[in-house]
Amino acid sequence: MPAPGYGGIEEVVRLLCRGLAERGHDVTLFAPPGSDSAADVVPVLERPHPDNIEHSLVEATHVGLAFDLIDHAKHCGRPFDVVHDHCPGVALAMADRMATPVVHTLHGPFDSDRAELYRRHGHKAMLIAISEAQRRQAPEGVDPACVVPNPIDLDEWPFRDAKEDWLLFIGRMDPDKGPDRAIDAAAAAGRPLVLAGPVQPEHRDYFGAEVEPRLDGERVRYVGSVDGADRTSLFSRACGLLMPIEWDEPFGLVMVEALSTGTPVIAFEQGAAPEIVEDGRTGFLVSDVEQMAERIGELDAIDPAACRASVASRFGLPKVIELYEAAYASARKKDDATPPTIDPAYQIS
DSSP, X not given: OOOSSOOHHHHHHHHHHHHHHHXXXXXXXXXXXXXXXXXEEEEOSSSOOTTOTTOHHHHHHHHHHHHHHHHHHHHTTOOOSOEEEOSSSHHHHXXXXXXXOEEEEOOSOOOXXXXXXXXXXXXXXXXXXXXXXXXXXXXXXXXXXXXXXXXXXXXXXXXXXXXXXXXXXXXXXXXXXXXXXXHHHHHHHTOOEEEEOOOOGGGHHHIIIIIGGGOOSSXXXXXXXXXXXXXXXXXXXXXXXXXXXXXXXXXXXXXXXXXHTTOOEXXXXXXXXXXXXOBTTTEEEESSXXXXXXXXXXXXXXXXXXXXXXXXXXXXXXXXXHHHHHHHXXXXXXXXXXXXXOOGGGOOO
């Protein structure tokens, strides 16, 4: 913490820790060694495991040690008021083993494995969805308590009113994200395109077949993974961000980042995109590549200042911190005497 390269969840946690600390809360972050935060950092593992995210042995070790320290703090007379969990599943499955209430943010989609996890264990913590779209996709019997979007600190994203003539695609180079579709749309509109983002091992064949052959260094450029000042510069200079996603992405932080710099977004109308992009005001919602190409010609009609204002009122860090403070207060009021809900098929006679 923060991630050596861009990491969406790590970025959210970084901002929450800082925002809560600035509001006067006493915040402890259980994170890998080498982490830096406005919170008090307590590393519980001997080394980071960047290649083993969601690996059960690593996660169980991390969560188990964190739980031990949380229990120890209570025995020492300085208990935590609430635990905010951003791990994939182990802490949620064991959340009712602690007296301290647990708030669990849903960062991923409800695929088959996650659906099973939340059906069995979702009642053990207060579940927070990051969008209404994600909340609607929850499996039967799983009811997130509220929606709190991912935050952004506008001070870290410089606003730029004057845009250049090229479009931007930023994200993983994989079929769901659709960099090949972004190339198609930009080509149809006759506009240059910059592609940025990692090529993960499982997507090298896709990148080599569908993206790489179309790179010419001028009309279509690939700049690799970007972070820090390079990332903010790309967002602020582009005339528009293209999001031709073909899956129900729970949030889409890159859209918020683009809008914060005054750059409008054209996105496929899927997942949380309609909750982020205000059609006709901060960008456009489209159904296919052809519509995306048509809307590219209308980007000049979007007011960059309106894009930034939209982000400030809905996703700015102070707003998100207020929403989480309310969630923490609600979690603390939960009746500790409520017995756990056990699936009848698994009860011991």
